[in-house]
Amino acid sequence: MKQSELEIVRSLRNRFKLPENLGVGIGDDSAFLRAKKPVLLTTDLMIEGVHFDLSYTSFYHLGFKIVSVNVSDVYAMGGDFNGFLFSVGIPESVSDEDLIELFDGIEKALNYYNGYLLGGDLSRSEKVVLSGFAVGESEKPILRKGAEPGDSIFITASTGLSSAGLNLLRSFSIDEKNLIKTVKDFEDFKIYNEKFGVRVNEILERHLMPKARKPYKFAHMIKAMIDISDGILIDLYRLCEESRVGAEIYLDKIPIHPAVSKIAEYLKVDLIKLIISGGEDYELLVISAQESMTEFGLIPVGKIIKDYGIYLVDPIKGKIPAKREGWQHF
């Protein structure tokens, strides 16, 4: 790192300009935002060696992901995303080019989610530390609380992709890892799709550059919601705890992405565990009384029940109480 903090802040201000009618962005003691509705506020931390591995993750990926994981928490409240603040701790070994890549990734994500960079803080650090804060708006947020017995449990898409992608990334050679770090658009990255005969690019993308799901069209039909950051099981447990209910998950109803089953087989990891306990998919877990949610592409995977606890229902093994699994950084 050769640039001074003042130089970095100056270049970021020019790059991330806030339209004047919205407020004041980077460059003052605080950002100032003219929000029209009550605000949603959330923060997520990503730490090198705990949440990511720089051997196969580029700074571009990190920039995109730190925005997505925070935006996901705003969307999971049914809110609109407005702005992002970003604190970063950087070791001296990180080059100016890496830092530019990091903000390229942030810019890409902010354009995708239609939000602004409002401020942040830069510091030296031994390991790379990324701390994101997302600001959103909502007239009436959708909480984890609100699920009632008899309601259906939906997910926005199949799960386990991020975790399968992570397993695959860890199995890669150094050359393969270095190749992955150059990828900015996984849409067109199909080398491994050909090798495995399935859409492996989608699981790599889901791990390295996940996109938050917005409950655009079905928000009005939702009773409770949470984003799936730590796996279906643990996040459903959290929602049920808030709603003071229990749940049944029908294992045969959860759709399996072909690359997830292929990679589970290839790497000999437990497929069911990937799907119900794999973290970082950033899909939504949605509770609704209305079966017509399926018209919006939502997938029904279970029912809310009165009794506390989460039960897995398997067509062969029957109903088994689930342990609170999922992966946590604690």
Add this chain to the structure above:
Amino acid sequence: MKQSELEIVRSLRNRFKLPENLGVGIGDDSAFLRAKKPVLLTTDLMIEGVHFDLSYTSFYHLGFKIVSVNVSDVYAMGGDFNGFLFSVGIPESVSDEDLIELFDGIEKALNYYNGYLLGGDLSRSEKVVLSGFAVGESEKPILRKGAEPGDSIFITASTGLSSAGLNLLRSFSIDEKNLIKTVKDFEDFKIYNEKFGVRVNEILERHLMPKARKPYKFAHMIKAMIDISDGILIDLYRLCEESRVGAEIYLDKIPIHPAVSKIAEYLKVDLIKLIISGGEDYELLVISAQESMTEFGLIPVGKIIKDYGIYLVDPIKGKIPAKREGWQHF
């Protein structure tokens, strides 16, 4: 650390309850805040080994300080402080008691500033990482921009206290450092006051548990403002850059706290450097056209001038162009 994340979050929720009319606090995907005015948003990072040293800083001090440094940025915009989000990375070596102390310090500060803990994130980490995010409100924020030639420069109190305190702390023996870590209220900690014959407790407190200054009564008379986090020189430089002006600082007008001069002498460090380039005082640097600001206890220390650059005016040496000094973590 023996508690799980779920257990920690549960105990924090019980402890930091948000009144229902204000919104939704800890425990959902995002916090939800019914702000009455446009919002102020700011974030500051504190990293072990860069911003603090655990050999003489307790987790209680850290909790208090991470709130103060963020609140200071809200006050420096002339805003009211409402709420705080807090992400923390913690090594396994940190005990449950340390974690409780950290949140004791946060609670103490939030009570002092009259704000609420709204949310956060917990993670494992190799070093202690604290990332704070303050939310405030203001109808019309006071910016760094707005100073004009002829305006007076004021500070809210003498500076260099935090830096002098830091120098003294570093000079302490292990036993002395361990003693300091037990102090929660520096008001009554007078051992070193007796030894040095000056109010050393005030410089220790200013470094370990600084309090943000609120421009309560004189806000309507301010044209531009910044908090002094990196020293008078560098923060004045930042303000002048935004306002597209320069400044003269009269060295003989800056009041010197007796403990600062005493410790500078005792440790043989440059007194002037402590005062104009010492960081982390969290006083305010206030620009106003009205000399009557002194009635509010503000201290006039210089003038805004048309020519760019910061000049130090010394009664003996005359007018010297100042180098951009101050301490930065970059």
